Amino acid sequence: MNLLYTLDLIGTAAFAASGAWAGIRRKMDLFGVLVLAVVTATGGGTLRDILLGDSPPFCFKDETYLYISIAVGLGIFFFHRRLVFLQHPLLYFDAIGLGTFVVIGTGKALDYHMGFIGAVMMGVITATAGGAVRDVLSNQIPLILRKEVYASACLAGGALLFLLHQTSVDPRAAALVAALTVIGLRLLAIRHNWALPRARS
Amino acid sequence: MNLLYTLDLIGTAAFAASGAWAGIRRKMDLFGVLVLAVVTATGGGTLRDILLGDSPPFCFKDETYLYISIAVGLGIFFFHRRLVFLQHPLLYFDAIGLGTFVVIGTGKALDYHMGFIGAVMMGVITATAGGAVRDVLSNQIPLILRKEVYASACLAGGALLFLLHQTSVDPRAAALVAALTVIGLRLLAIRHNWALPRARS
Amino acid sequence: MNLLYTLDLIGTAAFAASGAWAGIRRKMDLFGVLVLAVVTATGGGTLRDILLGDSPPFCFKDETYLYISIAVGLGIFFFHRRLVFLQHPLLYFDAIGLGTFVVIGTGKALDYHMGFIGAVMMGVITATAGGAVRDVLSNQIPLILRKEVYASACLAGGALLFLLHQTSVDPRAAALVAALTVIGLRLLAIRHNWALPRARS
Numbered sequence: 001m002n003l004l005y006t007l008d009l010i011g012t013a014a015f016a017a018s019g020a021w022a023g024i025r026r027k028m029d030l031f032g033v034l035v036l037a038v039v040t041a042t043g044g045g046t047l048r049d050i051l052l053g054d055s056p057p058f059c060f061k062d063e064t065y066l067y068i069s070i071a072v073g074l075g076i077f078f079f080h081r082r083l084v085f086l087q088h089p090l091l092y093f094d095a096i097g098l099g100t101f102v103v104i105g106t107g108k109a110l111d112y113h114m115g116f117i118g119a120v121m122m123g124v125i126t127a128t129a130g131g132a133v134r135d136v137l138s139n140q141i142p143l144i145l146r147k148e149v150y151a152s153a154c155l156a157g158g159a160l161l162f163l164l165h166q167t168s169v170d171p172r173a174a175a176l177v178a179a180l181t182v183i184g185l186r187l188l189a190i191r192h193n194w195a196l197p198r199a200r201s
Numbered sequence: 202m203n204l205l206y207t208l209d210l211i212g213t214a215a216f217a218a219s220g221a222w223a224g225i226r227r228k229m230d231l232f233g234v235l236v237l238a239v240v241t242a243t244g245g246g247t248l249r250d251i252l253l254g255d256s257p258p259f260c261f262k263d264e265t266y267l268y269i270s271i272a273v274g275l276g277i278f279f280f281h282r283r284l285v286f287l288q289h290p291l292l293y294f295d296a297i298g299l300g301t302f303v304v305i306g307t308g309k310a311l312d313y314h315m316g317f318i319g320a321v322m323m324g325v326i327t328a329t330a331g332g333a334v335r336d337v338l339s340n341q342i343p344l345i346l347r348k349e350v351y352a353s354a355c356l357a358g359g360a361l362l363f364l365l366h367q368t369s370v371d372p373r374a375a376a377l378v379a380a381l382t383v384i385g386l387r388l389l390a391i392r393h394n395w396a397l398p399r400a401r402s
Numbered sequence: 403m404n405l406l407y408t409l410d411l412i413g414t415a416a417f418a419a420s421g422a423w424a425g426i427r428r429k430m431d432l433f434g435v436l437v438l439a440v441v442t443a444t445g446g447g448t449l450r451d452i453l454l455g456d457s458p459p460f461c462f463k464d465e466t467y468l469y470i471s472i473a474v475g476l477g478i479f480f481f482h483r484r485l486v487f488l489q490h491p492l493l494y495f496d497a498i499g500l501g502t503f504v505v506i507g508t509g510k511a512l513d514y515h516m517g518f519i520g521a522v523m524m525g526v527i528t529a530t531a532g533g534a535v536r537d538v539l540s541n542q543i544p545l546i547l548r549k550e551v552y553a554s555a556c557l558a559g560g561a562l563l564f565l566l567h568q569t570s571v572d573p574r575a576a577a578l579v580a581a582l583t584v585i586g587l588r589l590l591a592i593r594h595n596w597a598l599p600r601a602r603s
Contacts, residue, residue: 023547026543026547027548028543028547028548029547029548031546031547031553031554031557032546032547032548035546035547035553036547046453050251050256050452050453051247051251051256051257051258051261052256052257053254053256053257053455055452055453055454055455056453056454056455056514056516056520057453060453060516060517060520063517063518063519063520066519066520066523067519070519112257114257114261115261115264116264117264117267117268117271118257118261118264118267121267132338136337136338136538137534137538137543137544137547138543139340139541139542139543140340141227141229141338141339141340142338144232144233144236145224145227145229145230145232145233145236145237145338146228146229146230146233151232151236152232155232251452251457252448252452252457252458252459252462253457253458254455254457254458313458315458315462316462316465317465318465318468318469318472319458319462319465319468322468333539337538337539340541341541342428342430342539342540342541343539345433345434345437346425346428346430346431346433346434346437346438346539347429347430347431347434352433352437353433356433
């Protein structure tokens, strides 16, 4: 499915860029910036594959993901001041990555015959664990745990894909619908500044 | 062994509650609170299964653990002010979880023919790694590394189970004795406010 | 290859000492100091084995690594004030560990037929991930991401070993040359206070 692979690589580049920028903001050196780019882009899928017992993880089987992450990290490290204009459009590519990663993660869990919660969790982990590790390495509480609808969009997309998988819907159509749901919810959340409820203290 | 499974689920609920409360104290949103509940309750056993190479980890094979963790997380999120009276009794359920998790972890390592240190470590990891990840995600030094005898109780229980396993003692009796040792030490530590020595600086 | 095994154990002891000292500086209790010693010394190789799918990780197959780490942790915990004179020479043993761990990690990845980036990453992870986890557990941004050429030395050694592996050079000679390269670069970096470029803000 070439469309999914293309979207996957676009999402990888967008996630790597967000990781590299986080490293620059924390005044890391070149190596630190590259580590954050690679971890943000490939950490979620790597954790998913460790949990599924599929080793080595995807990015070591197809090193394209690693080459893209490193190239993006190098580009941002050396030209980040000239690339500031990219930060707003990046949100849109990031949303593409989010939808694609959820669909790939939940889809792979379905191939491994996981149950409902497990399959949805694998989609969410694929899309968000890389960013969580980025934040832990930056000595911050993961953003995903604090103020983003981000995760809800992933939950909705993963659950939708699981349900469509129980029907006779064509798997590729199901993947497309689920990915577009995540992307759409994410863009709406950005536009309307949605947030999940917080517990009253 | 139905008693062990029942105690395991009670411990899971208690650990999930401690994770959910940590999330609420850190002002996380609903998703963050649920993640901390699930990670605290199932993170230790998941890390143990990753290290043993048993994939997918236990909670994806039997999703009961995940459903309980999520249900507890939802309950605490929405009713935590009315549930404050639970915080003290929770310490006792938490101790039950501690003992049960140690016995399950060391027992599983013995099934995998691990050596002494490895088997004891698997018990300690099962019982404490979830809480350590909870603290790392909350941007704190894991409590277990700082001021708890918590870990000593687990070490003692794991070592005892390993030794009993070398004898002709019935495995179920051995598990019960080891679990009760951990629970007893933990409750004594709470009552007498015990602490391990700290290095002089 | 007995020389490599001997160097590996020396490196393990040096890494365990650095972990134990970090725990003492953060005022951890005995258990915390031992955990940091073990994690720093064996965490990198453990993560490598998880990624390669070789379970259980090396230190559970040969518990010598765990016994050494615990013994070093105990020694530093109880005698750290009398052992302060060791802190400077420790840098040299630490460099030996760095070179040995890189060679073992990249060498193992080559046995698993990993690609270039993957093999180099496995060397770097073996040598540095334990220290990164030590820093995360100490609630600090990993030192490796901030101000060390440390990582560059590992990258150079891993890449060199990968390239020599494509030639007809004797594998043991290749391992020795690569390890000495890492050790030499590390010692030069200490002596000349080298640092990688940082992004301008």
